[in-house]
Amino acid sequence: MAEKEKEQMLGLTVKKEDDFSEWYNQVVLKAQLADFGPIKGFMVIRPNAFQLWEKIQNIFNEVIQEKKVKNAYFPLLIPKSFFEKEASHVEGFAPELAWIENKEEGEEKVAIRPTSETIMYDSYAKWIRSWRDLPLRINQWCNVLRWEVKQTKLFLRTREFLWQEGHCVYETEKECLDEALMFLNEYKNLMENYLAIPVITGEKTEKERFPGAKQTFTLEALMPDGKALQMGTSHNLGQNFSKTFKISFLGKDKKEHLAWQNSWGFSTRLLGAIIMVHGDNKGIVVPPKIAREKIVIVPILFEASKEKVLMKAKELNEKLKKFNSFIDEREEYSAGFKFNEWELKGIPLRLELGPKDLEKNQCILVKRNSGEKKAIKLNDVEKEIEKALNEIHKEMFLKAEKFLKENIVKANSWNEFIKAIEGKKMVECIHCLSPECEEEIKNTTTASSRCIPFNSKEKGKCIKCGKEGKKVLFAKAY
RNA sequence: GGGGAUGUAGUCUAGCCUGGUCAGGAUUCAAGCUUUGGGAGCUUGAGGCCCCAGUUCAAAUCUGGGCAUCCUCACCA
Numbered sequence: 001m002a003e004k005e006k007e008q009m010l011g012l013t014v015k016k017e018d019d020f021s022e023w024y025n026q027v028v029l030k031a032q033l034a035d036f037g038p039i040k041g042f043m044v045i046r047p048n049a050f051q052l053w054e055k056i057q058n059i060f061n062e063v064i065q066e067k068k069v070k071n072a073y074f075p076l077l078i079p080k081s082f083f084e085k086e087a088s089h090v091e092g093f094a095p096e097l098a099w100i101e102n103k104e105e106g107e108e109k110v111a112i113r114p115t116s117e118t119i120m121y122d123s124y125a126k127w128i129r130s131w132r133d134l135p136l137r138i139n140q141w142c143n144v145l146r147w148e149v150k151q152t153k154l155f156l157r158t159r160e161f162l163w164q165e166g167h168c169v170y171e172t173e174k175e176c177l178d179e180a181l182m183f184l185n186e187y188k189n190l191m192e193n194y195l196a197i198p199v200i201t202g203e204k205t206e207k208e209r210f211p212g213a214k215q216t217f218t219l220e221a222l223m224p225d226g227k228a229l230q231m232g233t234s235h236n237l238g239q240n241f242s243k244t245f246k247i248s249f250l251g252k253d254k255k256e257h258l259a260w261q262n263s264w265g266f267s268t269r270l271l272g273a274i275i276m277v278h279g280d281n282k283g284i285v286v287p288p289k290i291a292r293e294k295i296v297i298v299p300i301l302f303e304a305s306k307e308k309v310l311m312k313a314k315e316l317n318e319k320l321k322k323f324n325s326f327i328d329e330r331e332e333y334s335a336g337f338k339f340n341e342w343e344l345k346g347i348p349l350r351l352e353l354g355p356k357d358l359e360k361n362q363c364i365l366v367k368r369n370s371g372e373k374k375a376i377k378l379n380d381v382e383k384e385i386e387k388a389l390n391e392i393h394k395e396m397f398l399k400a401e402k403f404l405k406e407n408i409v410k411a412n413s414w415n416e417f418i419k420a421i422e423g424k425k426m427v428e429c430i431h432c433l434s435p436e437c438e439e440e441i442k443n444t445t446t447a448s449s450r451c452i453p454f455n456s457k458e459k460g461k462c463i464k465c466g467k468e469g470k471k472v473l474f475a476k477a478y
Numbered sequence: 479g480g481g482g483a484u485g486u487a488g489u490c491u492a493g494c495c496u497g498g499u500c501a502g503g504a505u506u507c508a509a510g511c512u513u514u515g516g517g518a519g520c521u522u523g524a525g526g527c528c529c530c531a532g533u534u535c536a537a538a539u540c541u542g543g544g545c546a547u548c549c550u551c552a553c554c555a
Contacts (some may be wrong), residue, residue: 011517013489013490021548021549022548025547025548029489030489036547038546039546040545040546040547092554095553095554096553096554115555144555146554146555148553149479149552149553149554150479150480150551150552150553151551151552151554152547156555157554161555163555229555230555231555232555233555265555266555267555268555269555298515300514301513301514302513302514302515303513303514306514331513331514332513332514333514333517334513334514334515334516334517334518335514335515335516335517336515336516336517336518337514337516337517338514338516338517339515339517340516341517343516352515354514354515355515356515357515446551446552477554478554478555
């Protein structure tokens with residue numbers, strides 16, 4: 001019993017399935033991913049989490065460079081008048097703007113960016129003159145500030161968060177739309193093949209659309225508590241902003257044309273998704289492809305064999321440099337303590353090496369996601385690690401995918417819909433797409449539409465109001 | 479913005495109702511000895527009443543305000 005109590009102090013004191021919200025907080029704090037800042041809604045992203053973000057940045061920077069997108073940086077503060085140029089944009093963001101106190105009389109009010117469309121497009125208008133200036137593709141990694149009133153949650157909903165926002169300008173609508181979808185597809189690749197989180201892609205309904213966009217495309221993931229999480233969005237802005245910011249160019253036809261624009265982004269909330277989707281009662285499970293340190297070597301030290309074991313461990317560590325391996329050779333902690341600690345922090349693989357293993361010229365390889373232990377020959381270590389990392393990614397993705405599939409249900413009637421939402425499911429149903437009807441659904445069930453999934457030709461009568469409709473995905477959302 | 483709960487070392491907690499001994503314990507942290515194949519043991523030491531007012535001879539305890547966290551509704555990445 002005393003042992004159990006201790007375990008509870010150091011590790012997680014609640015189970016994921018018992019108290020999801022509390023479990024999430026404990027994982028974040030105890031695995032040292034983040035900490036609360038001194039002001040409500042602000043968080044400190046600690047190295048354990050920030051290195052995941054950096055890895056995601058590296059991966060995505062590669063992708064966009066290939067797509068001829070350049071990184072840049074625009075100002076943090078935005079003049080009041082900029083927001084007011086696009087009516088629905090200002091309406092969408094006005095409530096959560098943080099205004100800066102004026103330093104001098106008569107100065108224009110400025111706010112901290114909640115998103116950078118306006119400040120970037122002001123520059124774009126100056127830079128774009130001819131069809132030869134297009135396409136213009138710029139991305140920025142930055143922080144944004146949205147003064148959420150309440151309900152903040154580490155990573156998932158903080159007032160300040162980090163993200164990337166890509167803003168591109170095109171000559172033709174087709175190009176603009178094609179690339180908006182292309183970037184969405186790159187997002188899907190990132191989520192599924194690196195973060196091991198399956199997503200459903202589709203278009204947002206009018207009600208859920210980005211303020212100022214013509215179309216919004218989204219990637220939706222399902223969290224273990226039945227809530228959907230928007231992993232990223234890509235917007236076809238049409239000419240809404242080019243009209244108001246006067247982004248126009250002289251075409252090949254010698255006539256003045258308004259440009260076509262898209263924008264796309266994902267944020268540090270992805271880290272929250274990783275924690276929720278993959279984490280377990282031992283802590284976070286870091287997807288191997290974004291783990292900086294893919295393996296920890298824990299030597300089992302006994303007085304008699306200590307030197308031999310350590311020497312071999314160091315030799316292994318040299319050999320495994322490409323996995324950013326490291327040895328936990330602290331002598332003041334027992335092996336069991338170390339096992340628990342690295343499991344809490346989610347290192348994908350653990351290599352145990354003790355005197356008994358040395359005799360057999362082997363070591364024990366343990367997979368974090370499944371706990372599976374395997375004795376492997378020292379000569380095969382690299383090969384086996386490579387193999388295990390691939391397996392782990394696959395297993396993590398399949399597990400999440402299985403959960404997603406099992407938790408999407410079809411609703412053919414309003415009653416079925418209510419039952420499914422109450423049962424914490426994602427619901428597929430026919431809906432008329434009208435904002436009013438959606439509003440009513442939200443008011444009665446708190447569920448909102450997540451997207452109109454791509455490639456679904458299903459049509460029929462809206463389960464709520466009976467009008468003609470299309471297949472739409474609903475869920476409670478983060 | 480609405481409703482509810484909570485706030486005692488890094489973490490968990492006793493004390494609060496009924497004001498009054500140096501705020502008790504566990505863990506953590508530091509030093510030492512001893513140990514290490516799933517969170518070992520002993521010794522010594524360090525660290526705390528969320529903040530600001532008020533009531534009172536006296537406040538962790540009572541009152542008011544602020545701040546923060548959690549749950550929930552509204553809003554949103």
